[in-house]
Amino acid sequence: MNEQNDKKLSRRQLLVSAGKTGISIAAAGAASYLLYDAKGPKAGVEYKEHVILKNFSVQHRPDQTMSIAKGSDRAETLNKAIKLLGGIERFVRPGETVAIKPNVAFASPPMLGATANPELVAEVVRLCYSRGKAKKVIVTDNPINDPASCFALSGIGKAASAAGAKVVLPKAKFFKHTTLAGGTLIKDWPILFEPFAKVDKVIGIAPVKNHHRAGASMTMKNWYGLLGGRRNIFHQDINTIIAELAMMVRPTLVILDGTEVMMTNGPTGGSISDLRRANTLIASTDCVAADSYGCSLLDMKVSDLPYLAKAEKAGVGTTDYESLKPILATVS
Amino acid sequence: MGLVPYRARRLESVISICLLAVLFLIGVGVFIKQFDYNTNQYGIQQLGVSLISIGAGLVPTGFEMLSKVEVYNSENLYEKINGKAPLYIESGFKELSTQRFVNINDRSLWMELYTYDMGTVKNAFSVYSIQRRAGSEAFPPMQLGTPQSGNPFAYRTDNALYFVHGRYYIEIVGSSESGELFSAIAEVARKIQANLAAGLDASIAELAMFPQENLVPGSIKLYLVNAFGFEGLTNTFTAKYKSGNETVTAFLSKRADSKDAEVIAESYRSFLIENGAVIKNTTSKTIVGKVMDFYGTTEIVFTAGPFVAGIHEAENQQAAEKLAKILINKLNSLNNE
Numbered sequence: 001m002n003e004q005n006d007k008k009l010s011r012r013q014l015l016v017s018a019g020k021t022g023i024s025i026a027a028a029g030a031a032s033y034l035l036y037d038a039k040g041p042k043a044g045v046e047y048k049e050h051v052i053l054k055n056f057s058v059q060h061r062p063d064q065t066m067s068i069a070k071g072s073d074r075a076e077t078l079n080k081a082i083k084l085l086g087g088i089e090r091f092v093r094p095g096e097t098v099a100i101k102p103n104v105a106f107a108s109p110p111m112l113g114a115t116a117n118p119e120l121v122a123e124v125v126r127l128c129y130s131r132g133k134a135k136k137v138i139v140t141d142n143p144i145n146d147p148a149s150c151f152a153l154s155g156i157g158k159a160a161s162a163a164g165a166k167v168v169l170p171k172a173k174f175f176k177h178t179t180l181a182g183g184t185l186i187k188d189w190p191i192l193f194e195p196f197a198k199v200d201k202v203i204g205i206a207p208v209k210n211h212h213r214a215g216a217s218m219t220m221k222n223w224y225g226l227l228g229g230r231r232n233i234f235h236q237d238i239n240t241i242i243a244e245l246a247m248m249v250r251p252t253l254v255i256l257d258g259t260e261v262m263m264t265n266g267p268t269g270g271s272i273s274d275l276r277r278a279n280t281l282i283a284s285t286d287c288v289a290a291d292s293y294g295c296s297l298l299d300m301k302v303s304d305l306p307y308l309a310k311a312e313k314a315g316v317g318t319t320d321y322e323s324l325k326p327i328l329a330t331v332s
Numbered sequence: 333m334g335l336v337p338y339r340a341r342r343l344e345s346v347i348s349i350c351l352l353a354v355l356f357l358i359g360v361g362v363f364i365k366q367f368d369y370n371t372n373q374y375g376i377q378q379l380g381v382s383l384i385s386i387g388a389g390l391v392p393t394g395f396e397m398l399s400k401v402e403v404y405n406s407e408n409l410y411e412k413i414n415g416k417a418p419l420y421i422e423s424g425f426k427e428l429s430t431q432r433f434v435n436i437n438d439r440s441l442w443m444e445l446y447t448y449d450m451g452t453v454k455n456a457f458s459v460y461s462i463q464r465r466a467g468s469e470a471f472p473p474m475q476l477g478t479p480q481s482g483n484p485f486a487y488r489t490d491n492a493l494y495f496v497h498g499r500y501y502i503e504i505v506g507s508s509e510s511g512e513l514f515s516a517i518a519e520v521a522r523k524i525q526a527n528l529a530a531g532l533d534a535s536i537a538e539l540a541m542f543p544q545e546n547l548v549p550g551s552i553k554l555y556l557v558n559a560f561g562f563e564g565l566t567n568t569f570t571a572k573y574k575s576g577n578e579t580v581t582a583f584l585s586k587r588a589d590s591k592d593a594e595v596i597a598e599s600y601r602s603f604l605i606e607n608g609a610v611i612k613n614t615t616s617k618t619i620v621g622k623v624m625d626f627y628g629t630t631e632i633v634f635t636a637g638p639f640v641a642g643i644h645e646a647e648n649q650q651a652a653e654k655l656a657k658i659l660i661n662k663l664n665s666l667n668n669e
Contacts, residue, residue: 217415
């Protein structure tokens, strides 16, 4: 041993070391005390943070609630339908942030019509930027199964990005719990919230599809994509959950794409033979009215879809879409 | 206790730093590992039980795997097919394995293979038949599916191939109508047929119980539960027949015995009457009291030994009664064998 190793600690050094040790122990204890949850998690679910989606709707215009554009080119019918409602400027103001919620439920090629058409989504993004002068447009959905693949293989991710939108894939931290006032199913349930928390407007885009459980999947069913958790339990009461989703989400505008309609084997489809060309696109501020019209594209009646009457009863919109005097146009 | 020498304290510091470094590395390891968890515990498995034995052998020529095999059970099937999950689960679904393949030279050409293990050939036939696309083309070249005279249990559309392989119902869905892609789809189907053990010895006896004359090819469907919205009608086969310019639907359901068949038939007739049906007159003695008008369509419900059978929603009463008589005779002849 050399001289240095034999050196003894001075009293001062000892006190300093002891002091540091004491402070460390005290800090750890204090932190533990502050973080300690004496009650622990309760049985059932109780969360401190509950959220409510804000109302994104715009001022009602009696004669400009719903438009129906006929034509095979989605970009043209979209532009026409929105123009008939007063133009995108009515819905998106300069500097606003817009969230677009297309149906991206499956990792399915666009040709099969199981998801929103990517070119239609891209055209809405372009409109928001070019005419609406939006500051930012995001495109999001919660497909549950491999969202990245769903956005990639449906073509929506690439098309939306190319049009300038930010594609937001769902992450666990984006989900917050909500309870729908007057709801029976949406109680303390996680929803995809964060992407919608700071936006000014919300636009839903959905294809017209046959749906094995719900009868049909259109703009109201599209909000199912916001649900987190084991949302399949709601299949037991599909009509109520769709009606409650329509109560929960008050969008700025919905776009129902009936250019090609999935007539059979929905919601997944799988064959182009499941599709029928109807060359119809609906834009509306009333999702109940839009879906009620959409029934006709599926050779269904409004009464075939009980969720429409439930939503109407809840004051979401009207199934009597003709009373809204929808504006019709054909794009040659 | 004496004070610690400086060298010993330095050694302690080094050891402490090493321990902290180890703890840090463990933390990093846990952080990284959480993104590569054992998905078996959460429903999605890395390798499908049903496809694992075949492995990469399914990849068609000129293609490569685009995704790993994913496996879904009845708990998480909805994650893959959403609202269509109940159709499978109510039909005895066990497991779904999926995998995608992509063309090496043209990435726009890809396909997804869905292998539904339905437990029995009957369950597989049920989901196959219920979803069969009207007007689709039978796909007999490879005699896919359960061997059955005139019923290869396989059909194609422009972009996809659907078939029953023993207890499996299989869909191979292509991303386009490309002929090259469909050739690859057919190649995958052949490989499945050759390599996936499926218990092909099982057959569906009821298929041969329908009269063959005027039977629309590929029209037989099997509803395992809730046929025509009536809970009591389980295990019910339907078949379409040409009658002039019209189509008439016949059905049959084999029960435990003739007594059970009578009970179910009577319950179903009562169900129809409760929902608005009224008994119609008929000149045919064998079905007197069994012909009903249901909002302008004709319903006939009768029994033949252990079978509940009849005609469903026929536009034309005469055509319905004619087919009903043929079906009664056929079933009675089978009962007498």
